[in-house]
Amino acid sequence: MAKMKFLCDEERCIECNACVTACKNEHEVPWGVNRRRVVTLDDGQPGEKSISVACMHCTDAPCQAVCPVDCFYTTEDGVVLHDKDMCIGCGYCFYACPFGAPQYPQEGAFGSRGKMDKCTFCAGGPEEDHSHEELEKYGRNRLAEGKLPLCAEMCSTKSLLAGDGDVVSELFRNRVVRRQGRQEAWGWDTAYNVK
Amino acid sequence: MKYLFLVTLMLSLSACYEDADVTMHQAGIYKGKVDNHSQTAEQREAILAERFGQVQTDR
Numbered sequence: 001m002a003k004m005k006f007l008c009d010e011e012r013c014i015e016c017n018a019c020v021t022a023c024k025n026e027h028e029v030p031w032g033v034n035r036r037r038v039v040t041l042d043d044g045q046p047g048e049k050s051i052s053v054a055c056m057h058c059t060d061a062p063c064q065a066v067c068p069v070d071c072f073y074t075t076e077d078g079v080v081l082h083d084k085d086m087c088i089g090c091g092y093c094f095y096a097c098p099f100g101a102p103q104y105p106q107e108g109a110f111g112s113r114g115k116m117d118k119c120t121f122c123a124g125g126p127e128e129d130h131s132h133e134e135l136e137k138y139g140r141n142r143l144a145e146g147k148l149p150l151c152a153e154m155c156s157t158k159s160l161l162a163g164d165g166d167v168v169s170e171l172f173r174n175r176v177v178r179r180q181g182r183q184e185a186w187g188w189d190t191a192y193n194v195k
Numbered sequence: 196m197k198y199l200f201l202v203t204l205m206l207s208l209s210a211c212y213e214d215a216d217v218t219m220h221q222a223g224i225y226k227g228k229v230d231n232h233s234q235t236a237e238q239r240e241a242i243l244a245e246r247f248g249q250v251q252t253d254r
Contacts, residue, residue, distance in 0.1 A: 001236050001237070001240065002236070002239070002240040002243065002244070004243075068220075069220055070220065070221075070222070070223060070224060070225050070226065071225070071227055072225065073225045073227065073230065075230060076232075076236035076239075077236065077239060077240075077243075081230065082227075083225075083227030083228055085227065085228070086218065086226070086227045125230070126227055126228035126229065126230040127228065128231070129231075129232065129233060143239065143243070144232065144233065144234075146239075146242040146243070146246060147246060148243060148246055148247060148250070148251070152251060153250045153251065158251060158252075158253060161251055162251070163243060163244070163246075163247040163251060164240065164243065164244060164247070167244060167247055168247075171251075171252065171253065174253075175253065
């Protein structure tokens with residue numbers, strides 16, 4: 001059975017933030033909530049590295065382990081989702097997550113912390129597929145449409161990969177072997193297509 | 196007049212009813228809505244693998 005995973009190839013990411021924009025647009029994510037973000041190390045220095053980070057849909061998810069109301073579940077595809085009707089917005093999952101994936105919209109007149117929102121691997125939520133409730137609470141359900149997450153599908157350099165972990169790792173392994181330790185996104189070889 | 200006041204009071208108080216249908220928590224057990232899919236996991240796997248081959252392979 002497939003276990004859906006994200007993988008970001010830091011040698012290819014050019015920090016264009018298109019994945020972030022695509023995610024926000026696709027799911028109509030409110031202001032102040034970022035289901036995905038691009039993190040850059042050594043910004044501005046030669047050899048800088050960027051990776052696109054969101055919920056990594058951990059096999060043994062720490063958010064799921066610490067949730068006091070057990071609102072998380074893992075689908076047959078290995079996608080970690082949660083029921084917003086059960087979430088109490090306590091914030092435990094935010095502290096447990098090593099990727100900073102859980103996000104909390106401000107709600108009410110005083111901007112109190114609302115129910116947790118995170119990347120759904122474009123798999124919607126526990127509401128009926130393609131229903132208005134699912135769209136409003138969790139965003140679009142692209143997996144039910146036979147599509148993969150938009151952030152990965154529209155990545156121009158194919159840095160961000162999303163799919164079955166076995167297929168993704170096989171593709172990435174071939175890339176690493178082909179590169180033979182060389183960098184892909186930096187240097188004259190890239191600019192003048194010597195490779 | 197007294198009865199009319201009582202009837203009005205009863206009707207207005209009945210509007211204050213709150214649904215007390217709560218989910219009792221049990222540690223480690225998910226009690227939220229069930230996520231149903233129209234296809235089986237095997238069907239989805241095949242469809243998504245084909246999709247991966249179409250849009251995410253190296254150029």
